[in-house]
Amino acid sequence: MEILKIAYRSILRHKGKMIAIAVLVLFGTFLITFGQSFVDSVSYYSEKAIRDNFTGDLMIYSERSKDKPSPFSFLSPLQTIQNIDDIENVLYKDPFVDCFVPYTQNFVTLDFGMEPVDAKKENKAEDDTEDFSMNIIIGMDPIRYRSVFNNIDVLQGSFFGLADNPEKTKHDDQYTPGIMIEKSVADLYEKKYGKPIEIGQQVTLVAFTQDGSINATKTNVIGIFNHRAFKRVLQGTSLIDMKTYSQLFNFVGFETSSLSETMNQALSAENEEDIFAASEVDFTEHIKFDELKEVKLSGYTMIAIKLKKGITLEEGLEHFQKLGPQYKFKVVKWNEAAGGLDKISYTMKIFIMITTTLIFIIVGIIIMNTLIINVNERYYEIGTMRAIGASKNFVRNMFITESFIVNLFGFLVGILITVPLNIYFHIKGMAIPKMLSEILIGGGKLYFVLTPSPYILGILIIVIISILATLYPVSIATKIPPVRAMSEKI
Amino acid sequence: MNVVELIDVKKIYMLDKTEVHALRGISMEIKKGEFVCIAGPSGSGKTTILNLIGCIDKPTEGIVKIDEQDVSKFNDKQLTDYRLNKLGFIFQSFNLIPVLNVYENIEFPLLLKKNISKKERERRVMHFIEEVGLEDRIKNRPSELSGGQRQRVAIARALVTNPVIVLADEPTANLDSETGEKIVSLMKKINEIEKTTFIFSTHDPDIMNHAQRIVRIHDGALLS
Numbered sequence: 195m196e197i198l199k200i201a202y203r204s205i206l207r208h209k210g211k212m213i214a215i216a217v218l219v220l221f222g223t224f225l226i227t228f229g230q231s232f233v234d235s236v237s238y239y240s241e242k243a244i245r246d247n248f249t250g251d252l253m254i255y256s257e258r259s260k261d262k263p264s265p266f267s268f269l270s271p272l273q274t275i276q277n278i279d280d281i282e283n284v285l286y287k288d289p290f291v292d293c294f295v296p297y298t299q300n301f302v303t304l305d306f307g308m309e310p311v312d313a314k315k316e317n318k319a320e321d322d323t324e325d326f327s328m329n330i331i332i333g334m335d336p337i338r339y340r341s342v343f344n345n346i347d348v349l350q351g352s353f354f355g356l357a358d359n360p361e362k363t364k365h366d367d368q369y370t371p372g373i374m375i376e377k378s379v380a381d382l383y384e385k386k387y388g389k390p391i392e393i394g395q396q397v398t399l400v401a402f403t404q405d406g407s408i409n410a411t412k413t414n415v416i417g418i419f420n421h422r423a424f425k426r427v428l429q430g431t432s433l434i435d436m437k438t439y440s441q442l443f444n445f446v447g448f449e450t451s452s453l454s455e456t457m458n459q460a461l462s463a464e465n466e467e468d469i470f471a472a473s474e475v476d477f478t479e480h481i482k483f484d485e486l487k488e489v490k491l492s493g494y495t496m497i498a499i500k501l502k503k504g505i506t507l508e509e510g511l512e513h514f515q516k517l518g519p520q521y522k523f524k525v526v527k528w529n530e531a532a533g534g535l536d537k538i539s540y541t542m543k544i545f546i547m548i549t550t551t552l553i554f555i556i557v558g559i560i561i562m563n564t565l566i567i568n569v570n571e572r573y574y575e576i577g578t579m580r581a582i583g584a585s586k587n588f589v590r591n592m593f594i595t596e597s598f599i600v601n602l603f604g605f606l607v608g609i610l611i612t613v614p615l616n617i618y619f620h621i622k623g624m625a626i627p628k629m630l631s632e633i634l635i636g637g638g639k640l641y642f643v644l645t646p647s648p649y650i651l652g653i654l655i656i657v658i659i660s661i662l663a664t665l666y667p668v669s670i671a672t673k674i675p676p677v678r679a680m681s682e683k684i
Numbered sequence: 685m686n687v688v689e690l691i692d693v694k695k696i697y698m699l700d701k702t703e704v705h706a707l708r709g710i711s712m713e714i715k716k717g718e719f720v721c722i723a724g725p726s727g728s729g730k731t732t733i734l735n736l737i738g739c740i741d742k743p744t745e746g747i748v749k750i751d752e753q754d755v756s757k758f759n760d761k762q763l764t765d766y767r768l769n770k771l772g773f774i775f776q777s778f779n780l781i782p783v784l785n786v787y788e789n790i791e792f793p794l795l796l797k798k799n800i801s802k803k804e805r806e807r808r809v810m811h812f813i814e815e816v817g818l819e820d821r822i823k824n825r826p827s828e829l830s831g832g833q834r835q836r837v838a839i840a841r842a843l844v845t846n847p848v849i850v851l852a853d854e855p856t857a858n859l860d861s862e863t864g865e866k867i868v869s870l871m872k873k874i875n876e877i878e879k880t881t882f883i884f885s886t887h888d889p890d891i892m893n894h895a896q897r898i899v900r901i902h903d904g905a906l907l908s
Contacts, residue, residue, distance in 0.1 A: 196795045203783035578779040581740050582841070583768025583796045585761065676740040676767070 197588070201595040208571070211564050212596075216604035218557045222659070223608025223652050225553060229546045230648035231616045232624075236634050237539035238643045241528070243423040243636030244535060247345035249528040250294065250498035252510050254281065257522045263496035266427055267533030268299050268330055271495060274404075274445070278492035281521050285499065290513050292502045295342040296494035297334035300443065302434075304329055304373075304383070305398040311388040329379055330431040333439030333493060336369045342500065344422075346433070349377060351393035351417030354435055372416035373397060374433040380418045391415055399434075403444045411442045423636030426629060427535065436493065445493035496531075497523075538634060554655060558663040565597065565667035569674075576671055577678035586672040593671050597664040605656050609649065616642050686752070687848055687881050688714035688737055693746030695732050695904075706732040708904040709746070714883060716848075719875045721895030722885045729904040730885035731853055737883060738771055738851045739763045751848050768796055772842030774852035774871075774884070778834040780826040780841075787813070787822045790840045797845065812840035816870060832863035836870065843874060852884035856891050868894045 205212045245251060248265040255263040258273040275281060278296060285294050336354035346353065355370030375383075375391055384390045393415055400410045413434075421428045439445070459468075501510045507527055514525040529536040569576070576589055623639030631637050695707040706729050714720050722730045735741035736748050739755050740763075748756050751770055758766065773779075780789045787809060794805045813819055816836035826834055835855060842850045852871065856864030868884075868891050875882045884895075892898055900907035 196792075199788075200781070200783060207783050574779065575781060578775070578781070579792075580764070581738070581767065581773050581779075582793050583764060583845075585764050585796075588796065677735055 197592050197595050198599075201592055201599055204572075204592075204596055205599060208568055211568055212600045215561050215564050215597075215600050216607070218560055219601045219604025219656060219660075220608040220611070222550075222554055222557050223605045223656060224612055226550055226652040226655055227609065227612040227648040228615060229550060230651055231612070231619075231642050231645075232640070233539060233543045233546055234645060234648065235619075235640055235643045236542060239635035239640065240536060240539045244532045245500075245528045247343050247423045247636070248498070249531045250342065250500040251507055251528055252499045252501065252514060252525050253528070253531040254497040254499065254514065254523045254525050255495060257518065257524050259495070259524070262526055262530055264531045264533035265299065265332070266424065266535055268431075271298070271300050271404075273495065274298070275492050275494050275497070275523065277522060278494050281497065281523060284517065284521060285497070288513075290501055290505050290510050292500045293342050294497055294499040295334065295338045296492075296497040297332055297339060298436075298439065298493050298495040299330060299332055299431075300401060300439070301328045302331050302442065303400040304375075304379075305400060306383060306387065306391065306395065307398065308387040308389075310386050331373070331434045331439070332431060333434050333436050335436050336433075342498065346374070346419045347422050348374075349418045349420060351415070353419075354416050369435060370414075370416055371435045371437045372414040373399065373438070374417045374419050375415055376428070376430060376432045377418055377420045378429045379432055391418065393417065399438070399442050401442050405444070407444075409442055409444060411438065413438050424535070424632060425637055426632040440493050443493055535633075542634075550655070554659050558659045561659070561663040562666055565593070565664060566670060569593070569667045569671045572671075573674055574678060576674045577676055580674065580676035589672050589674075590668050593668045594664055597660055601656060601660040605652070609652070612648075616644060616648075620644050685716050686713045687716045687750065688712070688883070689747075689749040689752075690733070690736070691747040691749070693736060693743045693748060695729075695736065695741070696744045706904050707736075707743070710901075710904070710906055711746075712899060712906065714849075714881060716881055717875070717879045719872060719882045719894070719896040720884075721892050721898045722883065722901060723887060723892050723898050724885075724901040724907075725887055728901045730887075730901060732904075733901070734851050734853050734883065734885055737849065738773060739767050768793060768845065770848045772845065772847035772850040772880075774835070774838045774842050774850065774855045776854040776857045778826070778831070778838045778858070780834055780837055782826055785823050785825050786818055786829070786837050789826070789837055790844050793841060793845045808844050809840075812844050815843075815874065816840045830863075831859050832867060835859060835863075835867050839867070839870060839874070843878065843880065846878075847880065849881045849883060852882065854885055854887075856886065856888060861890065864888070864891060 253263045254275070256273040256275045261270070261272060263272055275296070282294075282296070285291050336356060340353060340356070348358070351374075352358070352370075354372065354374065355368075380391045395415045396412055397415055398410055398412050400408060403409050419433070421431070434442075499510070499514075501507070511525060511527055514523075518524055579589060580586075619640070619642040621641075623641045626634070626640055628637075631640065634640075690710055690712045692709045692711055693707055694705070694709050697704040697706055710729075710733065722733055724730050732741070736743055737750065739750065739758070743756055746756070747754055750766070753766075755763065755766060767773075781792060784792060790809045790812060791805055794800050794808065800808075813822060816839055818833060818836055818840070821829060821833060826837070829837065835858075838855075839850075842852075850871075855871070856867055859867060871882055871884070872894050874880060884891075886892060
């Protein structure tokens with residue numbers, strides 16, 4: 195109690211220095227708690243935007259694929275999931291699955307059959323299309339896709355001819371096949387052709403199929419849209435229904451069991467001799483066209499799964515990892531399918547941690563120096579205490595108590611500033627630059643997530659810094675010999 | 685009974701690379717209840733003797749016995765306990781704790797002792813406040829007191845633990861002569877009432893006259 199009293203009064207006596215220390219601690223507290231709340235919120239909303247709109251909780255993909263699936267870092271098409279029907283049947287019944295949707299990605303070239311403005315002016319050749327040669331497309335079943343991901347804003351037309359409200363769409367509704375053009379793509383073509391892309395306009399889609407041939411199909415523009423989240427990341431990515439996609443990429447076929455033995459042998463020829471022999475086979479004689487059974491070949495390359503509430507990612511992952519070998523698929527967590535987007539918030543966290551650590555090292559050194567000055571100014575006071583019987587422990591405890599009171603005060607004021615600010619941004623949201631927002635959290639204001647973790651972290655760091663900054667001055671104080679009390683002024 | 689016994693005590697300080705012989709083999713004895721003055725010019729070794737008796741410094745050679753115990757070989761903790769329980773200090777510059785008031789300054793050594801009840805602390809503090817005549821200054825901080833009043837507080841603080849010896853290093857040096865006289869008279873009065881041994885240093889002849897015995901020292905050696 196006496197130590198507290200002496201510490202409190204000593205603080206008041208040396209209030210200039212103590213206020214300086216408290217302000218530094220306040221600044222550090224603000225930096226940690228506000229910065230950490232910001233990063234936690236970015237992390238939360240980034241994850242939410244990715245999981246709610248693109249990946250679900252888990253993503254299934256073909257066991258033949260070497261690359262992991264990602265709607266964000268698309269470089270080349272993954273291997274298709276061959277036994278999609280079997281996998282879908284399993285997923286429909288699976289107690290872990292809330293909902294799921296298969297989809298795929300690929301590249302197409304769009305040809306609207308119009309003459310570019312430049313070609314008209316300069317009488318150039320029509321093949322001047324290098325600016326927008328390839329477009330990324332997402333191929334999916336519109337009804338199923340929208341029942342899982344409500345992630346686009348239709349600007350013109352409709353979402354494949356379906357009702358605006360996804361909840362009014364039934365599973366047996368018919369959608370209109372075609373292509374939904376992403377706004378930036380539409381703008382690019384408008385600039386090129388000098389007139390806007392119109393709804394219902396015919397477009398020829400040209401693409402490389404898996405066997406390396408070039409295929410083309412005609413379809414119509416159903417709508418123009420913007421991605422609701424990660425607009426900038428997904429710029430140039432349009433949507434196409436799976437019927438049109440399968441036509442374009444030749445994902446329509448027949449069961450090989452319907453073929454005759456001769457045909458099967460001819461088709462499975464591997465050496466030169468067999469190939470030449472096969473070339474002499476008249477295929478039309480061996481194919482019984484009326485017996486051929488059309489099969490749905492899957493062009494899907496990934497399936498996004500949302501887990502039921504109460505099932506953790508780890509539980510879901512373990513469950514599907516066990517099923518994988520049987521159904522020839524692999525499974526990853528959402529963050530592995532996020533194409534590095536999830537790592538932005540992680541990197542920010544690391545950056546803020548490093549910055550905070552550096553600032554705190556500086557703050558710690560300043561606090562330490564201020565305390566050393568304080569100890570030096572009280573050299574004879576401490577000497578006197580020691581002379582009249584105060585132990586080293588007493589002196590140590592006295593300085594630690596002083597430091598604790600000042601740091602606690604600075605910390606509490608820092609918290610008092612941060613908490614209302616965090617609550618304000620929780621309610622009103624923080625406006626951050628558009629480009630940054632679109633990359634960090636998929637777009638929009640950042641609404642702070644209120645969790646105790648930044649404050650716990652703040653307390654931990656402040657305690658550690660306070661202890662480290664106090665240790666050396668205290669060791670100086672405890673080494674002051676009592677003999678210094680003699681013949682000296684306090 | 686001897687409360688202080690110095691046997692061939694030498695103290696050498698290092699001033700850069702030069703040895704300074706502060707005490708050159710001093711032997712002396714002080715009996716319980718004595719009112720002793722250590723007299724000598726500046727630099728003669730008065731403060732060094734008080735430091736050694738006060739257990740705040742150690743001799744280079746020789747034996748220092750306080751209350752029949754050789755303190756020369758005590759460790760820091762033992763010396764601290766010894767200072768708290770057996771000794772009282774009065775400093776030339778009063779050395780009160782600036783953030784504590786009169787009452788709290790006097791109470792401070794009792795709080796360090798830990799095993800004294802609040803009631804007992806209050807009784808002892810009030811007794812010595814009355815003894816030094818500072819009843820009306822209980823709540824004042826040292827900065828609000830005159831030099832004489834501060835030294836009275838220091839005397840009360842030195843006595844409150846019922847020490848065997850009270851050491852006073854030039855207690856009147858920072859006081860005017862009239863106040864100095866009063867302070868030494870007060871010390872003398874307490875010595876007579878409480879039978880506490882007082883050892884003080886001075887080079888003021890008027891103050892020396894109050895002493896029961898004068899130990900004269902010059903260049904680190906005793907003159908008489």
